[in-house]
Amino acid sequence: MRTTTQFMNAAAMALGADLDPAALVSVLAEGTPEDRLTAWMQAGPAGAPAIPALAPLLDADDPEVVDAALCAMERIAYYAGRPGADAEAQAVAAALAAVLDPAHPKCREVLHRLSLVAGDGEVAAIAALLSDLYLADDARLALLRCGTDAALAALAAAEPLPSPPTPLPQAHAHNDYVHPRPLFDALDNGFCSIEADIHLVDGALLVAHDAEEADAARTLQGLYLEPLLRRVRTFGSVSPNAPTCMLLIDIKSEAEPTYAALRALLAGYAPMLTSFEGDAVQTRGVTVVVSGNRPIETISAEPSRLVAIDGRASDLDSAVSPALMPLLSDDWTSLFSWSGGSPMPEDERRKLREGVARVHAAGRKVRFWNTPHRTDVWDELLAAGVDYIGADDLGMLRDHLLSKQEA
Amino acid sequence: MSDPNKPAGDKKPTAAAASRGMSRRDFLARASAGAIAPMILPSGVLGLHGRLGANDRLVTGHIGVGGMGRAHLRFFAENVGAVCDVDDNHIAQVIEGLGREVPTYKDYRRLLERDDLDAVVIAAPDHWHGLMTVHACQAGKDVYVEKPASRTIGEGRAMVEAARRYNRVVQVGSQGRSSAHAHAACTFMRNGELGQVREVVCWHVNNYVGGDWSKTSPPPPNLDWDMWLGPARWVPYNPDRVHFNFRWFMDFGGGFVRDRGAHVLSLVFWNLNLDHTGPVYVEATGRPSPTGLWDTPETMEATWRFRDPELTVRWEQPGTPVTDYDFGATYIGDRGSTVIEGADGGTIVEDHVLNYQPPAGGVEVKKSPGHQEDFVECIRTREKPIMDIEAGHRVATACTMANISYLLGRPLEWDPVAERFLNDPQANAMINPPMRRPWTLEGA
Numbered sequence: 081m082r083t084t085t086q087f088m089n090a091a092a093m094a095l096g097a098d099l100d101p102a103a104l105v106s107v108l109a110e111g112t113p114e115d116r117l118t119a120w121m122q123a124g125p126a127g128a129p130a131i132p133a134l135a136p137l138l139d140a141d142d143p144e145v146v147d148a149a150l151c152a153m154e155r156i157a158y159y160a161g162r163p164g165a166d167a168e169a170q171a172v173a174a175a176l177a178a179v180l181d182p183a184h185p186k187c188r189e190v191l192h193r194l195s196l197v198a199g200d201g202e203v204a205a206i207a208a209l210l211s212d213l214y215l216a217d218d219a220r221l222a223l224l225r226c227g228t229d230a231a232l233a234a235l236a237a238a239e240p241l242p243s244p245p246t247p248l249p250q251a252h253a254h255n256d257y258v259h260p261r262p263l264f265d266a267l268d269n270g271f272c273s274i275e276a277d278i279h280l281v282d283g284a285l286l287v288a289h290d291a292e293e294a295d296a297a298r299t300l301q302g303l304y305l306e307p308l309l310r311r312v313r314t315f316g317s318v319s320p321n322a323p324t325c326m327l328l329i330d331i332k333s334e335a336e337p338t339y340a341a342l343r344a345l346l347a348g349y350a351p352m353l354t355s356f357e358g359d360a361v362q363t364r365g366v367t368v369v370v371s372g373n374r375p376i377e378t379i380s381a382e383p384s385r386l387v388a389i390d391g392r393a394s395d396l397d398s399a400v401s402p403a404l405m406p407l408l409s410d411d412w413t414s415l416f417s418w419s420g421g422s423p424m425p426e427d428e429r430r431k432l433r434e435g436v437a438r439v440h441a442a443g444r445k446v447r448f449w450n451t452p453h454r455t456d457v458w459d460e461l462l463a464a465g466v467d468y469i470g471a472d473d474l475g476m477l478r479d480h481l482l483s484k485q486e487a
Numbered sequence: 488m489s490d491p492n493k494p495a496g497d498k499k500p501t502a503a504a505a506s507r508g509m510s511r512r513d514f515l516a517r518a519s520a521g522a523i524a525p526m527i528l529p530s531g532v533l534g535l536h537g538r539l540g541a542n543d544r545l546v547t548g549h550i551g552v553g554g555m556g557r558a559h560l561r562f563f564a565e566n567v568g569a570v571c572d573v574d575d576n577h578i579a580q581v582i583e584g585l586g587r588e589v590p591t592y593k594d595y596r597r598l599l600e601r602d603d604l605d606a607v608v609i610a611a612p613d614h615w616h617g618l619m620t621v622h623a624c625q626a627g628k629d630v631y632v633e634k635p636a637s638r639t640i641g642e643g644r645a646m647v648e649a650a651r652r653y654n655r656v657v658q659v660g661s662q663g664r665s666s667a668h669a670h671a672a673c674t675f676m677r678n679g680e681l682g683q684v685r686e687v688v689c690w691h692v693n694n695y696v697g698g699d700w701s702k703t704s705p706p707p708p709n710l711d712w713d714m715w716l717g718p719a720r721w722v723p724y725n726p727d728r729v730h731f732n733f734r735w736f737m738d739f740g741g742g743f744v745r746d747r748g749a750h751v752l753s754l755v756f757w758n759l760n761l762d763h764t765g766p767v768y769v770e771a772t773g774r775p776s777p778t779g780l781w782d783t784p785e786t787m788e789a790t791w792r793f794r795d796p797e798l799t800v801r802w803e804q805p806g807t808p809v810t811d812y813d814f815g816a817t818y819i820g821d822r823g824s825t826v827i828e829g830a831d832g833g834t835i836v837e838d839h840v841l842n843y844q845p846p847a848g849g850v851e852v853k854k855s856p857g858h859q860e861d862f863v864e865c866i867r868t869r870e871k872p873i874m875d876i877e878a879g880h881r882v883a884t885a886c887t888m889a890n891i892s893y894l895l896g897r898p899l900e901w902d903p904v905a906e907r908f909l910n911d912p913q914a915n916a917m918i919n920p921p922m923r924r925p926w927t928l929e930g931a
Contacts, residue, residue: 320713321712363704
C-alpha cells in the first residue's frame, strides 16, 4: 500500500528535491502508476547510487514495475551523460556494468542503458558478452555506441561474432533429455520442438526413458519448465523470432495420476503456456502436447486446458477439434517400408503425401517417429509437408534444414 | 490523400474535403477511386539506365503494403509490377485487391534485383526508410518514400547522398505540398504578405497511449519478425508493436511529432524557404503515459529556433487548437498572421489566402499536379520533386531532434551545416546509431 511518506517522496522528486534511492525504489515498486511516472521522470539526479537499488525491480512480476525501473535507469544514464558531467557518467556506467547479468531476461535492456554512458572502464564487461549467442549483437551495438578506441579494438578482436540460431520450425529433438545439455543443445541448434519422456515417481515428474533410469535430480520442472520460463521472459518466445515451441511430453507412467501431477505443475507456468478454451487457442511461448499414455477422456472433458493431445494415424478422420488434437504422430515403420538409400516407391510416396494432405485439411500437423536418420528420407518428409522431423543428431538435421532454406 | 491508418475515432471530414463541400465519405471514395490509367513514359526518359518497363510503361515495386502502402497501390494500380511485405497477410490482401498476380517478396532486396522495375514506393515503417531508399537508389530505382523521410538524422543524410550519387528522383510523402491550398499559402508567404514571419505555433492532438505488455508472444507464422525489426534493436514480438502501432515507439516511429510533424514542418519549411537548412536550437518536453507498452510521450512541447532570419517554431500537443481540426499551425508575421489547418492531403487555408494572386513579377511557387503525379512527372523530367529528399531530410531532422531533446531531458544546440549538435557527445551519438546485424549503411 502506498504510504503518505512515499507519496511525499514522489511529490518531492517532482520538485527536484533531494533524491533518496530507497524512496525512489519504494515508489516504483509500490506506488500508483501516476506516482511511478512522477518518480522515474525525475530519477536522473539520483545517479549511480540508485542503480543497484533499482536492479531488483527488474525481477518484478508486474511489467509496469520492470518498465518503470528501466525508464529510471535510462533517465539516470541520460542525465549523467550531459555535457560537463564526466565523473557522474563514469559512476553511472560503472554501476550499470556492475548489475549486468547475462542470465537475466532484461540483460539486453540494461546493456542498452549502459551503452549510453559507457567508457573504457566498461569495455571489458561488455566485450565479455560478445561470445554469447544471444547477446553478441547487443554487445556489438553497445561497443559501437561507446565508440572509444578500446571499445572498437575489443570488437575487432572478437570478430566473427556468433549469431543466434535460425529458428527451424520443423526440427524436433527426439528424446531431448539424452543430450549433454538437455533443452539447450536443441535450442542452440534452432530446434522448435522438444520431446521429453516423463514418469511419476513418488509424486515427482522425472524425465527419463525408462523408470529404472529415473533420477530425482532430473525433473521436468528443473530440466525444462524453469529454463523455458526464463527464455520466454527474455525473448517473448522460447528463442528469438521463433514460433511457439512444442514441448511434447510423452507420459510413460500411468496416464491419469501422471497427468494430474502434470496439470498441477503446469498451472504454475500458465503465463508462458499456450492455453485452450474449447476451440479457442491463445498461443504463447510453449505449447504442451501430451503423448504416450494419454488420458484422452480426462483432457477432452476439461473446458480450460494448458495441454493438447497427440493423436495417431487412426485419428486421421476423427471429428475431434484440432484445438484438442493439433498433432497426429505415428510409427513410420508401421506405415511405410521404405527406409531410404533408394528412390522412394511411388505408391508409398503417394500414400505419404495424401495422408499429410488429409491431416492438414483437418487443421492438424503431422509427425512420425522411428524415421530413418537419413537426409533422403528427410527430403521426402519435407516434400510431403510433414510438419516435424525428429532427430537424435541435432547438428545433422540443423545443417540439412538450413541447406534447404538456402537452396 | 487520407490516412487509412487513422483511428476510427477520427470522424471529422478532412479540412480539404470540407472546404469543397464534400463529405468525408465522398472524399474517401474519390481518393480510393483515384487509380489512374497506366502511366506511360516516353522512351528514353528514365535516366541513369535508360531502360523502360514493358511497353514503355512505368513499372513500380511496392515495399510495405499495409497502411499507406495500400493507398499507393490504388494510385499506381496498372503500373504495379511487384510487391513486398514481411507479413503474408498483407501480401494476400493486396493481391486480392489488385485482381491479378504480380511477383511477391518478403525481402525487399530481392524485389530491388528486378530489372523490370523503374521505381519503388516505400511505405514500410520509419525505421526501414533509410536502408530501403539507399538500396533502391543503388539499384537504379527512383523512389517515393513515405514520411518522415528517415528515423535517424544520419539515415536521412545517407538518403540524400544516395539520391545524388545515383542520380535518382526521391520524393518524400509529405503530400501537403501538392495541395492547392498549400500552394496558395506558400505563394502568399513567399510574396511577403505576412511580412517577416517570426513565429509559427503548431497544435496537434496528443499521441496515443497504450500497448499491452501481456500480448508479448511468439510472432505469428505469417510475420517475419526478424525482417520487420530490420536495423532496429531486437525486442520481443508483441502485436501492439507492429503495423500502425510502430508510431508509438521511439525505435520505430517516434510519435506524432515525427508523423504529422513531417507534414506540418514540411509546410513551414516550404513556406519560409528553409529546405536547405535547419534550426539552431531545440528544446522538447513531454509527459509519458503512466502505463502501457508505448514509449512516446502522450503530450509534447517542442521549440525550434532558427537564425537568419530569426524564427521560432513551436509544436504543442495538445496546445491550443485554433480550429476544431486535429492539427494545424498559426504563422505570425510582422504584418499579420494566418492559420493553416492540417498539412497533409487535407490542408486548408483561409479564403483570402486561397484566393491570393501574386503581383506581377512576384514570386512564383512550383505548383504540383499531385504528389504522386509530381513524382511520375519528375521521373520523366529528372527534375527534383516538390518534396525532394533534401527537404524531407531537413524536415525529419527537426522532428527527430525534438525527440532526442525529450529523451535527453535538455535543450540542444544544432549546427545545420555540419549537422551536428554542439558540445553534446551523447546527443551526437544519437544522430547515427549503429544498426543491428547484418544491416548497415557503411559503404553505401
